[in-house]
Amino acid sequence: MAKELMLQLASLILTLSILYFVNNLRKQPGHPGVRKRTRHNHQSNRHLVQGSSLLARARSNSHGPRSIAHARSALIEADQALSLSPRDPAAHILKASALDLIGHRTAALRSMTSALSTPHVKSLSAAEREDALVMRAELKLAVNRRRRVDSAVEDLVEAVRLSEGRNTAAFCLLGECYEGKGMREKAKEAFQRAIELEPDSVKARHGLDRLGP
Structure with a gap:
């Protein structure tokens, strides 16, 4: 039980980091990525924020049916963000977190590896x-x-x-x-x-x- 709680806490911290990462980028007008942002980038950010919120709700509901439902919805938001910004590591991390909660750990590992690969990782x-x-x-x-x-x-x-x-x-x-x-x-x-x-x-x-x- 203690191990499970620690893993949940680590995952929650990572979820909050995604939210911070997204919001911090949006507040930095001098960031080269921000200067070049298009409508797609802003839409991607909205999917990330919504997905991170859904993932946090999934964590708070433990392992019940509502938790899985929220995690699946977060996964959809992550995929939509990736379709708009395929190099955004935050979207890959969100997808990995949702897949992990659902129980698809091999797929989650692939997504996390994508987030930590070059050039994606440079944005973290x-x-x-x-x-x-x-x-x-x-x-x-x-x-x-x-x-x-x-x-x-x-x-x-x-x-x-x-x-x-x-x-x-x-x-x-x-x-x-x-x-x-x-x-x-x-x-x-x-x-x-x-x-x-x-x-x-x-x-x-x-x-x-x-x-x-």
Whole structure:
């Protein structure tokens, strides 16, 4: 339950980041992308804002039928935004988040990888890339933990670097990856770092308990 709540919180933060990303671009008249915006760009932004709102409502309704309905509607908004602005990473992230909530994790992983690919990723801030990398690592492990653990570790190490060592979720997931690889000391270090950042982290404490003294 604690792990599920942490993942939901991380996803909610990512959803809010999408909203911030969209609104921030609209407020920067000097941004080169804004100067060149067309009617399609503005329509795409409207779909993103609506989709992000629907996704937030889906999260708040947990796993009930209304949650899935809102997630499917958010997915439609994301696809409409992508049809207008196919290089917009925020639209790819929104689509990945909706697909993940619906349970289509392989497709969600593809969308998140698109968001983090060049040239899309250049439009994301360091904090946005950090959140996206953690989510992609979660998806990689959910799709195929054994085959993708090394790739997930790469994403998490980069997320830790971008956050300057302040991302609790990244450290917790990194600890799990190292634990699964049999790297006990590195796993302990990651879980301990998570506790230093968030003393009430149940996930990190459970990780240390599993590893023992």
